[in-house]
Structures are given as structure tokens and as C-alpha cells.
Amino acid sequence: MEGTNEKGPLDARMQCLLERRQTNSTLRNLTLPKAGQIDFSSNDFLSLSTNTQLKGVYLAELQTSQLPLGSGGSRLLDGNSPYAESLECDIAAFHGAEAGLLWNSGFDANAGFFSCVPQPGDVIVFDELVHASVHDGMRLSRAAQTVPFEHNSVADLRRVLSEVAQLPSRCNVFIAVESIYSMDGDVAPLRQIVDTVAETLGEGRGYIVVDEAHSTGVLGFEGRGLVCELGLEKQIFARLHTFGKALAGNGAILLGSNTLRHYLINYARPLIYTTFLSYPSLALIRSSYQLLRAGGTVPLQLHLHHLTEFLFKAMQQLHVTSAAARSLLSIPSACPQSPIFAVQLQRPRNLARYLQERGMMVRAVVSPTVPLGTERVRICLHAGNTVDEVETLVGALQEWSEEDTIGEKKQGPERMKAQL
Numbered sequence: 001m002e003g004t005n006e007k008g009p010l011d012a013r014m015q016c017l018l019e020r021r022q023t024n025s026t027l028r029n030l031t032l033p034k035a036g037q038i039d040f041s042s043n044d045f046l047s048l049s050t051n052t053q054l055k056g057v058y059l060a061e062l063q064t065s066q067l068p069l070g071s072g073g074s075r076l077l078d079g080n081s082p083y084a085e086s087l088e089c090d091i092a093a094f095h096g097a098e099a100g101l102l103w104n105s106g107f108d109a110n111a112g113f114f115s116c117v118p119q120p121g122d123v124i125v126f127d128e129l130v131h132a133s134v135h136d137g138m139r140l141s142r143a144a145q146t147v148p149f150e151h152n153s154v155a156d157l158r159r160v161l162s163e164v165a166q167l168p169s170r171c172n173v174f175i176a177v178e179s180i181y182s183m184d185g186d187v188a189p190l191r192q193i194v195d196t197v198a199e200t201l202g203e204g205r206g207y208i209v210v211d212e213a214h215s216t217g218v219l220g221f222e223g224r225g226l227v228c229e230l231g232l233e234k235q236i237f238a239r240l241h242t243f244g245k246a247l248a249g250n251g252a253i254l255l256g257s258n259t260l261r262h263y264l265i266n267y268a269r270p271l272i273y274t275t276f277l278s279y280p281s282l283a284l285i286r287s288s289y290q291l292l293r294a295g296g297t298v299p300l301q302l303h304l305h306h307l308t309e310f311l312f313k314a315m316q317q318l319h320v321t322s323a324a325a326r327s328l329l330s331i332p333s334a335c336p337q338s339p340i341f342a343v344q345l346q347r348p349r350n351l352a353r354y355l356q357e358r359g360m361m362v363r364a365v366v367s368p369t370v371p372l373g374t375e376r377v378r379i380c381l382h383a384g385n386t387v388d389e390v391e392t393l394v395g396a397l398q399e400w401s402e403e404d405t406i407g408e409k410k411q412g413p414e415r416m417k418a419q420l
């Protein structure tokens with residue numbers, strides 16, 4: 001068997017696990033985007049990946065900077081450059097932070113931070129819906145305990161922190177939250193979180209870490225994110241901004257103090273043992289920040305918020321006018337701040353297929369990506385979407401809920417809950 005391509009017991013085991021997923025309807029497959037579909041799915045929130053202004057700035061940046069292509073190595077060896085260092089300083093200044101450290105991805109940044117910054121005996125308290133990359137970092141961490149709190153519940157955070165405050169050792173306590181949660185689209189009550197941490201732990205023990213992956217470019221003046229929108233720069237220990245979503249690039253930056261930056265350079269393995277971002281990637285990051293700083297994305301941001309409000313109101317209307325939809329949809333009373341809508345229902349793949357067949361790209365999100373029982377269709381709006389497109393979406397949702405109710409009457413109607 002050794003050295004041949006013959007199928008052995010490992011292959012049989014992997015096949016069996018894949019079949020189990022197929023049976024549970026949780027099998028993942030790569031899919032190719034269908035040309036011409038309306039994008040209600042990607043994280044390209046500002047539609048910058050096809051923005052001609054950004055393309056122009058980027059091409060000019062490539063021309064004028066005369067950069068090589070590859071970075072040539074790890075940041076600690078040959079991969080570093082004045083270009084990367086000045087980019088870090090500029091981005092940190094834009095977000096009102098002392099320092100910044102670039103990473104190849106947001107995943108690496110979270111995994112790197114949480115695996116090495118909490119010290120032996122420390123505690124990490126995290127929102128139960130934080131990204132998988134935080135979990136991977138925590139798995140490698142030397143923290144004595146990792147404790148979840150109920151998603152976006154300040155009361156539960158207070159309960160957990162009050163228990164941690166009673167621990168005999170005066171350990172550091174890290175609190176991991178996201179500004180916008182990627183699968184639910186809701187925004188963290190950050191001001192209350194900051195107050196709760198101060199009230200329960202007192203001065204100098206609580207270290208709040210905010211993942212701004214989904215709010216970069218979307219929230220705050222010129223897209224600076226939630227922390228800047230709330231003026232909480234001084235209260236937050238570290239912030240993660242990623243470039244792969246609204247900024248149409250890839251990579252990420254962790255913002256914090258100079259000491260934190262230097263510590264990560266010394267201890268974060270996903271930073272030390274990897275080839276650094278290529279120069280075209282850095283040039284794209286610089287170009288998108290140029291656009292942000294020049295106010296070029298503000299109209300896009302405004303249009304996105306307008307569409308969000310429009311979809312919210314249209315869904316409320318849908319709730320009012322269709323008896324069938326009224327029995328299936330549960331619409332919240334306040335307009336969401338983020339462009340991500342989660343329509344929770346038992347068989348999200350049926351609705352996703354229905355919308356895809358009508359030319360709209362949406363995706364079903366199932367367990368284990370989201371907790372069992374909270375399967376949903378994730379609808380994401382973009383600056384490039386039009387009001388007409390959103391109307392088409394709402395019309396299709398209404399038709400589906402009516403058809404589905406009729407079709408499913410014998411089995412009981414599909415339960416659909418829009419969570420905003």
C-alpha cells in the first residue's frame with residue numbers, strides 16, 4: 001500500500017465520514033458562481049471588487065510604486081519592506097490606533113493573537129458566535145479557561161465576568177467579540193460591553209478584542225468600523241480589520257499598542273512561519289484605504305444603508321400584506337445596522353434553490369457552520385445592488401412563502417424567521 005495510490009483504510013474512513021455528512025445534509029461542496037446572478041451572497045459589501053475607481057487607483061499605485069511581485073519570504077526574514085511598514089502606520093492612523101500589524105489573513109491574525117497573547121492562567125471570555133479562527137487560537141492558547149457567554153447578551157457577559165472576578169488569581173481577562181456577526185448580521189452592544197467589563201473587573205484586568213471583519217468599510221465615518229463610530233478606541237485592547245470583504249483584497253491588520261505589535265512579531269507563529277503578503281496585495285490594500293480616506297466609499301456606504309432600510313421595510317410590508325407570509329415570518333421592529341439578513345428556517349436549501357433558480361445568488365448556511373436548529377438563508381446586500389433587485393428578492397420571498405405553505409400543508413408549514 002505504501003507509496004502507491006491504492007485506496008486503503010484511511011480512504012474508506014474519509015469516504016464514510018463524507019457519506020455521513022451527505023446523509024445529514026451537511027456535506028460541503030465547492031460551487032462555481034453562475035454568471036449573471038444578482039449577488040445577495042458575497043461579502044463584497046461595497047462592491048469594490050468591480051469598482052472602476054478602485055481599479056484605476058490600484059493600477060496607478062502599481063505603476064508608480066514600481067514594486068516587485070513576491071515579498072520573498074516571511075516578514076521576519078526577507079518579506080518586510082518600507083512599503084509594508086508605512087502601510088501599517090497609515091492604516092493604524094486612519095483607525096485611530098497606536099500601531100498595526102499586517103497578516104496574510106484575518107484567520108491567521110485571530111489564530112495568532114489568541115494562541116499567544118493570553119498568558120498562562122489567564123481567562124478568555126467569548127461571545128458564543130465568534131468566528132472559527134478565534135476558536136482555533138483558543139485551542140492553542142495557554143489560557144487557564146475559555147468561557148462562552150450568550151450571543152450579544154450583556155447580562156450573561158456580566159454573569160460570567162462576575163464569576164471570573166471571584167477567582168483567587170488576579171489573571172488577565174480577554175473578552176472576544178465581533179462588531180457585526182457574520183451569520184446573523186447583528187451588531188455587538190459594544191458600549192455596554194465596555195461598561196460591563198469596567199464595572200465587573202475594575203481597572204486594568206479586562207482586555208477587549210473586537211473583530212471588525214464585517215464592519216470595515218461598512219460602519220463608522222468613511223468605514224472606520226464600530227469602535228471608531230462609538231469613539232471607543234482607547235477602551236479596546238485590540239481590533240482586527242480584514243481586507244477580504246468590503247475592501248476587495250485579502251489580508252488583515254491587528255491594531256493595538258506598539259508593545260502588542262512587537263510581542264506578536266516575536267510569538268505569533270502564523271505570522272512568523274509564513275511567506276508575507278505579495279506586493280500586489282499590499283498595493284491593493286493601500287489603494288482601498290486611499291479610496292476610504294478620500295471619501296470615495298461614502299456614497300457606497302450610504303447606498304448600502306439605504307438598501308438595508310429598504311429591504312427591512314419591504315420585509316415588514318411582506319409581513320403585513322401576505323397572510324401566508326405573516327404566519328411564517330417574524331420580522332424585528334428595528335432596522336438593522338448591517339447589510340446581512342439571516343432568514344432562519346428548517347430547510348434553508350429549498351429556499352436558497354428557489355431564489356437561485358430565479359437568478360439570485362443566496363446561500364443556505366447549515367450546521368456545523370451555524371448551531372443546529374438555526375439553519376438559515378443568509379442574504380447579504382451590496383452597494384452594487386439596486387432597489388429593483390431588492391424588490392425582486394422580496395417578491396420572490398413572498399411567492400415562495402405562499403407556494404411553500406400550500407405545498408407543505410400536510411406536513412405543517414415551513415417555519416421561517418427573519419433575524420436582522
Ligand SMILES: Cc1ncc(COP(=O)(O)O)c(C=O)c1O
Binds near residue numbers: 104250
Ligand atoms: C468575523 C470574521 N473574522 C475573521 C475572518 C477571517 O478573515 P479572512 O477571510 O481574512 O481570513 C472572517 C472571515 O470569514 C470573519 O467572518
